[in-house]
Amino acid sequence: MDDTGSELKTVRLRSPVTTEDLVGLEIGNVVYIDGLVYTAREGVYKKVVDDGTPLPGDVASIGNVNFHCSPAARVNPDGSFEMGAVTATASFRFSKWMSRWFDISQAKVIVGKGGMSSADYREHFVPRGAVYLTTVGYGTGALLGRGIRKVRAAHWLDELGIAQAMWVLEVENFGPFLVESDLAGNSLFERENAKIAANVERLYAGTRPATLRRYGETDRREDELI
Amino acid sequence: MIPIETIHATAGRLMSKAAIEIPDDYLGALRDMASTEKGPLSCFVIKTMLSNYDAAKEDRRAMCADTGVPRWYVKYGNEARVEGGPVALETALRRATAEATNGVPLRPNRVHPLWRTDHDNNVGINAPEIEYSFHPEGDWVELTTVHKGGLFGTDYRMLFPGDGIDGIKRFYLDALLAFGKRGLACQPAIVGIGLGGSKDTCMVLGKQAACLRVVGDRNPDPRIAALEEELKTLGNEVGMGAMGFAGSSMVVDCHIEVGYCHTGGMPMSVHMFCLSSRRACARIHADGTVVERTDPQWFTEYARRETVEWTTQDQSSRQSG
Numbered sequence: 001m002d003d004t005g006s007e008l009k010t011v012r013l014r015s016p017v018t019t020e021d022l023v024g025l026e027i028g029n030v031v032y033i034d035g036l037v038y039t040a041r042e043g044v045y046k047k048v049v050d051d052g053t054p055l056p057g058d059v060a061s062i063g064n065v066n067f068h069c070s071p072a073a074r075v076n077p078d079g080s081f082e083m084g085a086v087t088a089t090a091s092f093r094f095s096k097w098m099s100r101w102f103d104i105s106q107a108k109v110i111v112g113k114g115g116m117s118s119a120d121y122r123e124h125f126v127p128r129g130a131v132y133l134t135t136v137g138y139g140t141g142a143l144l145g146r147g148i149r150k151v152r153a154a155h156w157l158d159e160l161g162i163a164q165a166m167w168v169l170e171v172e173n174f175g176p177f178l179v180e181s182d183l184a185g186n187s188l189f190e191r192e193n194a195k196i197a198a199n200v201e202r203l204y205a206g207t208r209p210a211t212l213r214r215y216g217e218t219d220r221r222e223d224e225l226i
Numbered sequence: 227m228i229p230i231e232t233i234h235a236t237a238g239r240l241m242s243k244a245a246i247e248i249p250d251d252y253l254g255a256l257r258d259m260a261s262t263e264k265g266p267l268s269c270f271v272i273k274t275m276l277s278n279y280d281a282a283k284e285d286r287r288a289m290c291a292d293t294g295v296p297r298w299y300v301k302y303g304n305e306a307r308v309e310g311g312p313v314a315l316e317t318a319l320r321r322a323t324a325e326a327t328n329g330v331p332l333r334p335n336r337v338h339p340l341w342r343t344d345h346d347n348n349v350g351i352n353a354p355e356i357e358y359s360f361h362p363e364g365d366w367v368e369l370t371t372v373h374k375g376g377l378f379g380t381d382y383r384m385l386f387p388g389d390g391i392d393g394i395k396r397f398y399l400d401a402l403l404a405f406g407k408r409g410l411a412c413q414p415a416i417v418g419i420g421l422g423g424s425k426d427t428c429m430v431l432g433k434q435a436a437c438l439r440v441v442g443d444r445n446p447d448p449r450i451a452a453l454e455e456e457l458k459t460l461g462n463e464v465g466m467g468a469m470g471f472a473g474s475s476m477v478v479d480c481h482i483e484v485g486y487c488h489t490g491g492m493p494m495s496v497h498m499f500c501l502s503s504r505r506a507c508a509r510i511h512a513d514g515t516v517v518e519r520t521d522p523q524w525f526t527e528y529a530r531r532e533t534v535e536w537t538t539q540d541q542s543s544r545q546s547g
Contacts, residue, residue: 006270007266138290138409141278163337163344207393
């Protein structure tokens with residue numbers, strides 16, 4: 001983003017990507033993508049990972065960049081598609097599918113909202129040479145919408161609906177994204193959380209816990225909450 | 227008599243405007259934050275969002291693809307009459323919601339909670355919500371649509387009078403930290419706080435405080451206004467900016483609405499209206515004139531029911547004394 005006047009390092013990636021393309025990425029880098037990106041979230045994961053339905057194409061035809069996304073899209077009467085804005089959905093909910101998904105799809109890049117835990121990165125991403133890119137904002141839907149050149153396919157649209165279908169997109173200068181996890185499994189969010197944590201004690205200084213507590217604040221259900 | 231087609235056409239325009247155009251008050255505040263934010267990542271995010279607003283307006287596409295869950299706030303002037311009555315008005319709002327979902331397009335977010343049935347038009351059982359208020363005079367109807375994100379940034383807690391202002395601050399900080407990390411609240415946000423009322427009222431007031439009051443607006447009670455300022459400052463001192471990156475841009479503004487509650491309690495709700503604070507409003511007059519704006523002006527003296535029409539015991543004893 002030149003007009004942001006940012007000092008952040010910017011990288012262009014072409015999808016399908018190779019592990020070599022990802023070697024130089026560092027957390028906090030700005031990334032734009034050209035080539036093929038597809039959407040897949042719980043609807044597709046259930047269908048492919050849980051139910052064993054084969055993917056509709058190989059890496060050459062769908063790419064290896066998985067966007068955790070539901071588009072604001074319309075299906076025209078002639079069967080063509082109108083894609084207005086696209087933004088990511090929160091990824092942490094998809095942890096349980098990721099290992100099997102990587103093995104089946106050969107995905108190398110996950111693009112989503114909010115990242116996943118560093119445990120997820122270590123367990124699922126690092127062994128498979130995959131990185132996580134987070135969308136920016138959140139909600140750069142219009143900028144990302146501009147980067148879509150063409151909807152190549154919308155798989156399982158009737159069955160899964162617009163929000164959960166697998167949209168295969170041809171994109172150009174699609175971004176910006178930020179590298180949240182690199183090939184080593186470092187997490188940008190966790191690094192930033194640690195900076196903020198240093199201040200928390202001072203913020204809460206002098207305040208007392210609420211008179212009436214809630215389960216969740218204690219994990220012992222035999223505890224009383226008062 | 228307000229023609230029903232004017233209601234329908236205006237509702238359609240508002241749906242589109244809310245999804246595409248960031249309101250000026252929020253935009254101005256975010257530009258200010260772009261100039262004060264020192265955290266490089268947080269600042270990058272804010273500046274990117276500013277260019278996203280431009281792209282949305284230029285291309286007439288939704289600024290964020292999670293176009294939230296559309297809802298309606300309707301205010302009737304006391305003399306207003308709508309062709310076909312309130313049922314026709316509701317039908318028009320539901321139809322406009324469905325048409326705009328397909329037209330803009332918006333994301334069809336609304337599904338059945340259990341069966342996940344999606345009509346692909348943001349209309350379904352009890353959706354979109356339509357809330358009403360009234361004004362003591364006027365032959366107009368005001369429509370406000372809000373498309374608020376639906377997953378993160380809201381919480382409720384039953385506090386007690388003994389928890390005091392400190393208890394309010396603590397729960398407020400809890401909510402900011404819980405939903406601010408990784409930017410789940412899509413901050414910088416307009417934070418709305420409901421204090422008092424019954425539990426449902428507390429939630430409604432807090433949500434309306436976040437979604438229906440513009441940046442810079444202050445509660446008419448000067449002590450509550452001071453608390454709004456204090457909580458806004460406190461929120462920006464958490465150390466967190468956009469996307470949960472280190473910075474100072476968490477709270478664009480803080481609005482508090484209160485309602486009388488049970489003498490033993492002090493219920494509190496927190497709501498965060500995100501980087502795509504989608505709201506649009508119009509007043510439709512009896513002669514069919516439509517005036518659009520972005521400030522819903524929802525909270526008036528009448529809407530807050532600040533007055534009582536009889537003399538209270540307290541006042542009469544003071545008068546006789």
